[in-house]
Amino acid sequence: MTDYNFAYLDEQTKRMIRRAILKALAIPGYQVPFASREMPMPYGWGTGGVQVMAATLVPEDTLKVIDQGADDTTNAVSIRSFFERTAGVAVTEATAEATVIQTRHRIPETPLTEGQILVYQVPIPEPLRFLEPRETETRKMHALEEYGLMHVKLYEDIARHGTIATAYAYPVKVEGRYVMDPSPIPKFDNPKLDSAAIQLFGAGREQRIYALPPHTRVVSLDFEDHPFDPSRADHPCALCGATDSYLDEVITDDAGTRMFLCSDTDYCAGRQAAGHMGAAQAGAA
């Protein structure tokens, strides 16, 4: 694709996105408006993450792309090959080898380190949107630090269900100031938002960029008598035996037999290569 610029976007668009990223890092958790461009993939399919990535990549980077935790899901494959072609970067499936990671819906299990960058694809960046559909109103709420509506919603959950009934996109408070949507990651991943890596969030259709610098204090919203609970399925992984990873539930036959597998395919493969074995492997051996 020699007809297009390095990393696809023209330099002026990159500068606009880069300025937004710097302001986002300076005001952690605040959603910076940016003039999102039409990308060659549809809105809703990661255009925000792709634009942030295009403005951030350097030729020396090693890129990993995951969707649902897996490197080989079709949208991850598609985005990875887009940057392979337009930026000529090296790619990897190994979390530890990647310098930049683009993700949809998961944070890798392997802890990220200083020097790594995690770019999230975000569908609806506004954590208050489903409580108040008007942007004019939610912007005011953030300005006034008026988050009562969110607490009422969580409290009503407890009154009705006995627990907070939000399983993914679980809202967090950043450095005691902004309530932020961590993108639709399962709440199991929320503790990993406190990270040594730079975390950038891009919402293309909604035209917002936000960020968490390394070691930013990120707290999942909860109540003293109902503390945050990052639950997962209560099984070991059938392939690698891991008991600390987020699991996918796979239905394996018409009788509805189920199997639980790591959603992070790189983590699972790494454990298997290191000799760990789950029930499915042990049975076959």
Added chain:
Amino acid sequence: MDAASLTGGLRDPARDGARAFRAAMEVMARPGTIATLDHAAPPAPLSAAAGTLLLVLCDPDTPVWLAGACETGAVRDWLAFHTGAPVVAGPGDCAFAVGRWDALTPLDAYPAGTPEYPDRSATLIVELDRLLPGGTVLEGPGIAVQAALPLPDPAAFAANAARFPLGVDTFFTSGTHVAALPRSTKVLV
């Protein structure tokens, strides 16, 4: 405009621009760290690091204030040729300002954003004689425990931080070195 203003830009705008931005982003995300920025060769008195930041971040959409001794014909021409950024006469409506600390101060003269849009605030590029590790102790986002930078006036930056989420964000440059101090950093004075 003489021929000198046509030189000193990025050799490979897309790739060098990406590398330079990445260094700028790393220092803004990790207050206290010092990186190298030597992708541009601006006219004196601008440092290579300050010149690189201007090329990477400025364009016709960003009014720039050249403070004090930075306001020279050569700098103006160089900036105009390479970025097209409009030069403004003072701090009040600039997106970027570059100069030595005493020419840039006070910080409350700059756009600090609004409660609805705190991002609509200026970014300063403060030229220092030297930029070495150590100095005023810093805490906050981007810092594992504590970090330090040789701030020219710690109290002024502490006051800027106290306005969070409003405020300005600052790069410090010296020669080919760059560091940054976002408004979110707590300055221990």
Added chain:
Amino acid sequence: MYVAVKGGARAIANAHAWLAEERRGDPTLPDLTVAQVREQMALAVNRVMAEGSLYDPDLAALAIKQARGDLIEAIFLIRAYRTTLPRFGASRPIDTAAMACDRRISATFKDVPGGQVLGPTFDYTHRLLDFALAAEGITPDAPRAPAPAGPVPHVTGFLNREGLIQPEPETDATPPDLTREPLELPADRALRLQALARADEGFLLGLAYSTQRGYARNHAFVGELRIGAVAVEMDIPELGFAIEIGEITVTECETVNQFTGSKTEPAQFTRGYGLVFGQTERKSIAMALVDRALRWQELGEDFVGAPAQDAEFVLYHADNIQATGFLEHIKLPHYVDFQSELELIRKLRRGVEAGAEGTE
């Protein structure tokens, strides 16, 4: 032993190959040329140019061919291409009073200076399938008349002269640019019109229709509808004057709407405005009605809660590329989120069941 599903890359390549085959259809039939699409599917080309915000009939025709006739997909191709184009400058405002009109009608006056020109319209065709078109070799030949000389004045200008219609203040202010700045509310009229001009035709049609049925009714008459070519001029700073860089066809609709007035202001008609690339009549009329409905505030009307009055609702949902992307993205894998909901619902049910056992 269980083996996880792999092979995303190969599946994608195969899907693309199959798509290309389906696009071509029966290979014993001649391949459709881009020029054929441009000339014989011109209204589809116009819609793609309008909503793609790029005036280039050849590229629009190519996009339609590539998209297998799916116009929203074609608009998407054009938008994605458009983003990569460098911006050399801005044109001067086009002068629609100087339009070479192919069609020009007014519903508010029986006759107007410059005359009523029906032009190439479907309006009075009887919608009977023309089986002659299924046969080949028809080359119709329409009668010709000399083009009217000189500019054709706008009908609303006659009302303006009498002070009977609310005046539009002229301004040289640079309008905001939706493609370069994020949408911010409240949006002024220039920004709203820009958003409506590239909005989905079907969405605007539905909204405009809703105003006619009483959801913020504004009693619209088509004051004038004109379609034709206008010159595009650009100031060249080095030359110190403007030069004509080309010609585009646009459809302009000005509606004359219900009057307002008060003790201090005499009664006046109000206006709605639509301007769209190409011959795009339905879209421009719909645009004018929605524009008028969105002006409730500046014209001192009440907000009656109608969708067409709600700028935030209209502007955030009118773009079909944003809408179709987000709508269709729900077919992407969401199994991680679904799994977390599954765990939650199981936990909630366990809680209820344990509670029920406890009370027995």
